[in-house]
Amino acid sequence: MSWKFWQKSNQEDSNKPKKKKSRGREWVDAIIFAVVAATIIRVFFIEAYTIPTASMERSLLVGDFLFVSKMNYGARIPMTPVAFPFAHHTMPVTGTKAYWEGVQWKYRRLPGLSDIKRNDVVVFNYPQGDTVALxxxxxxYYQMVRAEGWKEINTRYTIVSRPVDKRENYIKRCIGIAGDTVSMKNGLVSVNGKPEKLKPTGEISYEVVFKTADVNPTVFEDLGFNISEDIRSSMTPKVYIFNGTAPMMAEVKKLDFVQSVKEFTAADNIREGDVFPYDKNRNWNVDNFGPIIIPKKGWTVKLDSVTMPLYERSIRIYEGNKVEKAATGWLINDKPADSYTFKMDYYWMMGDNRHRSADSRYWGFVPEDHIVGKALFIWMSYDTNASFFKKIRWGRLLRGIH
Incomplete structure (x- = not known):
């Protein structure tokens, strides 16, 4: 074939009108592009999140819709990359897994704008969500096992395991960062020996004594209380347990029919079985625990009967080591060990609603590979219990999170 003939043939082909895409093909291309773009934004930049429980009240309310930044702490590269778009761990209709565990990538994170700071409001994967009863x-799951036994739970329910990035998303306030020492006394948290008062928007329980039994409950509604959820009677007449913020309780104290208001916390030296680290030798509860040193990358801890209840799960589950108790001490990856050096940073997370929050007091440390992002601001707030015209909380829209 001569060069002129080929050139002429090619020119004729280029002059032919291109075949126009069908409307169906255009829709398919548009949908694929939208899904890919939205997935990239969701994974690496920003993601919407909703508040499902009251654990952060009244800093965050049930029905608040947030934007969570992945860039602040550095976006986490997907650890389970083969997954159905926009589904976290379960398909919405079939109830089956929304991901495939055949491909698992190591934990990696892009450079971030800042490190996690104390009092940041953080979204993370639930550390004990590695095992779930469907x-x-x-x-x-672990609470169920402690209550009823491993055999009973594993026989009665369908038990599955989930990779780190497919565990439930939780949102709490970071009380302590890696290397900090945290403790709590009579409901007051201390970090590195310095007391940290509860934020004005945080809630705790109070014992309120009335002078009379004849009280109009609508008074408390006007002060911002949900009567059915925030106020309950005690076994003693005229004595009630309130759950509220310090400013709200200051207003309650001013009421002429109120005799006294005081914080209602668990007694010191009384053990609660579901409080971390579930050690019978520690009389810890939700209002009194510690001190606890939060593991830091490169920190070496001595392994003994005092430290292992605190750090064994981090060493075994979060950092992927084989841990066994031997007659003369501990074996890590089948080798005798009297100390361990941590490979990751860890954090201590707590809810602002201190007596209605499942947090680090119950399940311990949050590893850095579980961190999802930083809560930035509320873009919508919706009160399902309000009347139709009051469902949107207009005053909370576009409010920053502090």
Whole structure:
């Protein structure tokens, strides 16, 4: 074939009108582009999140819709990359897995704008969400096992394991960062020996004594209380347990029929079995615990009967080591060990609604590979219990999170 003939043939082909895409093909291309673009934004930049429980009230309310930044702490590269778009761990209709565990990538994170700071409001994967009873997904599997035994739970329910990035998303306030020492006394948290008062928007329980039994409950509604959820009677007449913020309780104290208001916390030296680290030798509860040193990357801890209840899960589950108790001490990856050096940073997370929050007091440390992002601002707030015209909380829209 001569060069002129080829050139002429090619020119004729280029002059032919291109075949126009069908409307169906255009729609398919548009949908694919939108899904890919939205997935990239969701994974690496920003993601919407909703508040499902009251654990952060009244800093964050049930029905608040947030934007969570992936860039602040550095976007986490997907650890389970083969997954259905926009589904977290379960398909919405079929209830089956929304991901495939055949491909698993190591934990990596892009450079971020800042490190996690104390008092940041952080979204993270639930650390103890590695094992789940499908029929009771709202209940902690390990708590169920402690209450009823491993055999009973594993026989009665369908048990599945989930990779780190497919565990439930939680949102709490970071009380302590890696290397900090945290403790709590009579409901007051201390970090590195310095007391940290609860934020004005945080809630705790109070014991309120009335002078009379004849009280109009609508008074408390006007002060911002949900009567059915925030106020309950005690076994003693005229004594009630309130859940509220310090400013709200200051207003309650001013009421002429109120005799006294005081914080209602658990007694010191009384053990609660579901409080981390579930050690019978520690009389810890939700209002009194510690001190606890939060593991830091490169920190070496001595392994003994005092430290292992605190750090064994981090060493075994979060950092992927084989841990066994031997007659003379501990074996890590089948080798005798009297100390361990951590490979990751860890954090201590707590809810602002201190007596209605499942947080680090119950399940311990949050590893850095579980961190999802930083809560930035509320873009919508919706009160399902309000009347139709009051459902949107207009005053909370576009409010920053502090």
């Amino acid at each position: 029929e009771q997904q709202d209940v902690d």
